[in-house]
Amino acid sequence: MSPEILKAAFADNLNFAVGRPAEIATPEDWYQAIAFSVRDRIMHRWVRQFEKRNAPDVRQVAYLSAEFLPGPHLGNSLLNLGITDNARKALAGQDLDLYIGLEEEPGLGNGGLGRLAACYLDSLATLCYPATGYGIRYEFGIFDQSIKDGWQVEVTDKWLLPGNIWEIKRPNFAQVVKIGGHTETYTDEHGAFRVRWIPDRVVVGVPYDTPIVGYLSDSCVLLRLWSAEAAQSFDFADFNRGDYYGAVEEKVFSENISKVLYPNDEQLEGKRLRLEQQYFFVACSIKDMIRLCLRRGSTLERFHEMFCVQLNDTHPAIAVAELMRQLVDKYAMPWERAWDITRRTFSYTNHTLMPEALEKWPLPLFGSVLPRHLEIIYEINRRFLDEVRTRFPGDEGKIARLSIIDESGEKYVRMANLAMVGSHTVNGVAALHSELVKTQLFPDFHDLDPKRFQNVTNGVTPRRFLGLSNPGLTRLIDGRIGDSWLSNLDRLRELEAFAGDVGFQQDWMRVKLENKTRLARIIRDRTGVVVDPSSLFDIQVKRIHEYKRQHLNVLHIITLYQRIKHDPRLQITPRTFLFGGKAAPGYFMAKLIIKLINSVAETVNQDPAVRDLIKVVFLPDYNVKHAQNIYPAADLSEQISTAGKEASGTGNMKLSLNGALTIGTLDGANVEIREEVGAENFFLFGLTCEQAARLRAGGYNPGDYCHGDPELRGVIELIDSGLFSHGDRDLFRPITAHLLERDDYLLMADYRPYVNCQQEVDHAYRDRHHWTRMSILNVARMGKFSSDRAVREYADNIWKLKPFAPEA
Numbered sequence: 028m029s030p031e032i033l034k035a036a037f038a039d040n041l042n043f044a045v046g047r048p049a050e051i052a053t054p055e056d057w058y059q060a061i062a063f064s065v066r067d068r069i070m071h072r073w074v075r076q077f078e079k080r081n082a083p084d085v086r087q088v089a090y091l092s093a094e095f096l097p098g099p100h101l102g103n104s105l106l107n108l109g110i111t112d113n114a115r116k117a118l119a120g121q122d123l124d125l126y127i128g129l130e131e132e133p134g135l136g137n138g139g140l141g142r143l144a145a146c147y148l149d150s151l152a153t154l155c156y157p158a159t160g161y162g163i164r165y166e167f168g169i170f171d172q173s174i175k176d177g178w179q180v181e182v183t184d185k186w187l188l189p190g191n192i193w194e195i196k197r198p199n200f201a202q203v204v205k206i207g208g209h210t211e212t213y214t215d216e217h218g219a220f221r222v223r224w225i226p227d228r229v230v231v232g233v234p235y236d237t238p239i240v241g242y243l244s245d246s247c248v249l250l251r252l253w254s255a256e257a258a259q260s261f262d263f264a265d266f267n268r269g270d271y272y273g274a275v276e277e278k279v280f281s282e283n284i285s286k287v288l289y290p291n292d293e294q295l296e297g298k299r300l301r302l303e304q305q306y307f308f309v310a311c312s313i314k315d316m317i318r319l320c321l322r323r324g325s326t327l328e329r330f331h332e333m334f335c336v337q338l339n340d341t342h343p344a345i346a347v348a349e350l351m352r353q354l355v356d357k358y359a360m361p362w363e364r365a366w367d368i369t370r371r372t373f374s375y376t377n378h379t380l381m382p383e384a385l386e387k388w389p390l391p392l393f394g395s396v397l398p399r400h401l402e403i404i405y406e407i408n409r410r411f412l413d414e415v416r417t418r419f420p421g422d423e424g425k426i427a428r429l430s431i432i433d434e435s436g437e438k439y440v441r442m443a444n445l446a447m448v449g450s451h452t453v454n455g456v457a458a459l460h461s462e463l464v465k466t467q468l469f470p471d472f473h474d475l476d477p478k479r480f481q482n483v484t485n486g487v488t489p490r491r492f493l494g495l496s497n498p499g500l501t502r503l504i505d506g507r508i509g510d511s512w513l514s515n516l517d518r519l520r521e522l523e524a525f526a527g528d529v530g531f532q533q534d535w536m537r538v539k540l541e542n543k544t545r546l547a548r549i550i551r552d553r554t555g556v557v558v559d560p561s562s563l564f565d566i567q568v569k570r571i572h573e574y575k576r577q578h579l580n581v582l583h584i585i586t587l588y589q590r591i592k593h594d595p596r597l598q599i600t601p602r603t604f605l606f607g608g609k610a611a612p613g614y615f616m617a618k619l620i621i622k623l624i625n626s627v628a629e630t631v632n633q634d635p636a637v638r639d640l641i642k643v644v645f646l647p648d649y650n651v652k653h654a655q656n657i658y659p660a661a662d663l664s665e666q667i668s669t670a671g672k673e674a675s676g677t678g679n680m681k682l683s684l685n686g687a688l689t690i691g692t693l694d695g696a697n698v699e700i701r702e703e704v705g706a707e708n709f710f711l712f713g714l715t716c717e718q719a720a721r722l723r724a725g726g727y728n729p730g731d732y733c734h735g736d737p738e739l740r741g742v743i744e745l746i747d748s749g750l751f752s753h754g755d756r757d758l759f760r761p762i763t764a765h766l767l768e769r770d771d772y773l774l775m776a777d778y779r780p781y782v783n784c785q786q787e788v789d790h791a792y793r794d795r796h797h798w799t800r801m802s803i804l805n806v807a808r809m810g811k812f813s814s815d816r817a818v819r820e821y822a823d824n825i826w827k828l829k830p831f832a833p834e835a
């Protein structure tokens with residue numbers, strides 16, 4: 028696409044779509060005109076694919092996810108269409124990056140799980156797989172975070188306020204969803220016993236479609252997000268009676284369902300509205316698939332041949348019961364046949380072992396929202412447990428553990444068990460995690476059917492997280508090995524040949540320094556803190572959680588602070604510690620950790636005795652957009668979760684892909700990253716997950732570690748002294764008391780190995796050529812962690828899906 032054609036398109040869209048002549052157009056107007064022009068080109072591809080996608084023998088994947096975190100679209104779409112340079116030329120003199128930066132972030136997810144879904148859409152499109160992502164069009168996504176007096180303050184996200192050019196509303200494909208009420212039995216015209224569901228509410232789901240274009244692939248996938256609206260016919264009666272507010276209330280009530288994203292990661296909030304959200308988008312999506320299946324002239328007997336459905340964690344697991352309900356109640360299919368189709372349709376990805384994140388719904392709540400589904404689940408469970416009884420007679424403990432219904436006390440519906448029973452495959456998201464899924468989470472299911480368990484190690488898209496985020500490094504790599512690596516990440520291996528090349532190392536260091544200088548400017552503008560781009564950038568960005576151990580990082584910072592104070596001539600490698608991440612609004616300890624980071628930052632940054640050797644920064648409002656400026660500037664990536672707690676991590680991959688070295692535990696995908704980049708290029712410390720288990724089993728006493736290590740004791744005492752809290756000795760006591768008394772995440776045990784390992788980092792960074800060599804090797808060996816590899820594994824091993832043939 029030539030610059031001339033693009034220039035004409037921008038002008039046309041500025042005139043006809045935005046309606047603002049160039050003379051008075053604001054940067055926002057230009058952003059819109061460019062975005063419309065790019066969307067036109069994507070739609071062109073979308074329309075061209077129509078025939079292919081709807082051919083009778085095409086099987087497609089539906090990726091069901093309550094969260095998608097795509098990040099701003101414009102920059103990435105320009106990159107994927109291969110027209111960034113020409114767009115720049117077309118804008119002669121204007122600042123394309125300024126316009127790209129104006130786009131609001133669609134924050135429709137909490138963290139890793141939602142971002143993974145977005146990476147997979149990018150890869151599905153790039154690799155030309157037929158795919159749809161189904162989710163919820165939250166009016167308010169994840170909150171914006173601001174920091175007041177060191178504390179997190181949540182500000183409502185209003186991503187839709189300026190309008191959203193990338194979505195197209197499709198009212199003609201709206202679906203009606205029932206909620207609540209009761210069931211009745213009746214006999215149909217053939218004398219068969221049937222059940223009908225009489226709801227006490229209905230809402231309408233209206234789809235909004237966003238096409239996601241692949242990288243230089245001519246292919247698109249669809250992101251179809253459902254928005255809840257009131258069923259019009261319902262309020263007319265009230266309206267005619269003059270009950271205006273009654274009618275509006277109904278509308279408000281219905282629209283509530285897709286109003287706001289629950290901001291909890293790794294913590295279940297058993298709220299009715301959350302269950303309604305889950306059912307709402309699942310019911311709309313299943314009905315949409317049935318519609319498409321029938322429209323293509325297929326019978327529902329072949330549903331599983333037309334669609335494979337991936338459950339992104341248990342949030343959409345109710346789909347198992349919903350497909351059964353549709354097939355049995357609506358389409359009068361015999362139970363056995365419907366169950367066979369259902370089992371062949373679904374597969375389930377588990378993303379967590381944390382007990383507090385495993386979804387379970389109190390039975391009365393579940394029954395009052397989804398009375399028919401509860402009956403269906405009971406029937407699924409009855410048949411399933413009968414099978415189990417014949418295989419393991421008399422093992423009532425096993426029966427109780429496998430049951431979809433938890434009856435150990437108050438009764439619950441266990442969504443993970445429903446997903447397990449209703450799927451042909453379950454996978455974990457890193458090799459270690461997948462082992463733990465078998466041995467710790469679902470050992471009884473594993474006994475029953477070990478073949479059902481697989482691993483697909485997560486991956487990230489190199490397009491957004493290197494090509495788009497790090498143009499300097501991208502150019503440098505292109506210059507040495509050509510540009511095909513962006514769609515074949517294994518080719519980065521060719522960089523190994525240059526790892527020892529001094530000229531290349533210098534270029535590599537120059538790019539890193541430029542990226543750090545840019546981030547330093549952003550830090551100054553957003554926080555007022557001045558940091559030195561030549562210092563070691565030590566970065567921990569991710570959700571704030573005790574298991575992720577941001578506070579272990581803080582203990583190290585205070586250790587250095589203490590050492591500098593004790594020895595005014597101490598020489599250490601100057602470091603900038605950067606933190607970013609949101610805490611769930613109701614998670615007290617996580618919020619207190621943010622306050623601790625900011626309090627330590629305030630003290631350390633202002634203390635002249637520190638001689639600027641260390642700087643501590645908390646960059647507010649960590650999101651995809653900000654992440655893109657942070658990853659390229661990292662020297663050191665902190666991946667320090669307690670072993671066995673982080674399912675995979677994906678930030679670890681993005682940072683390493685941008686040339687950061689990792690300091691980390693043997694947890695999640697760290698294990699595989701270390702295997703790939705080589706143990707000598709990775710800073711390993713800490714307990715393994717077996718050691719952690721043994722330590723806990725033997726009666727862990729965190730206080731012993733503290734008392735046995737004067738430096739650690741000094742750190743804890745310094746926090747408790749009120750030095751970081753204007754003399755308030757109690758402020759951080761919940762953190763220190765927990766560390767000394769319980770320490771669920773074993774910080775005390777891992778402190779000394781961590782601090783020692785950080786000392787190795789300090790020394791290693793002084794040899795800049797060696798460090799740079801390690802950095803180059805990290806990048807060169809990251810091929811495995813492309814989401815292209817991950818998506819191919821899903822397609823080959825789980826979905827049995829074939830890509831479209833390339834365009835003739």
Ligand code: T68
Nearest residue numbers: 137138139140292293378674675676677
């Ligand atoms: C993350 N999970 C894992 N959950 O923590 C991370 N949870 O190790 C992994 O790399 C990533 O998933 C992708 O597999 C989450 O991000 C959530 O965000 C979440 C949201 C709602 C409810 C529960």
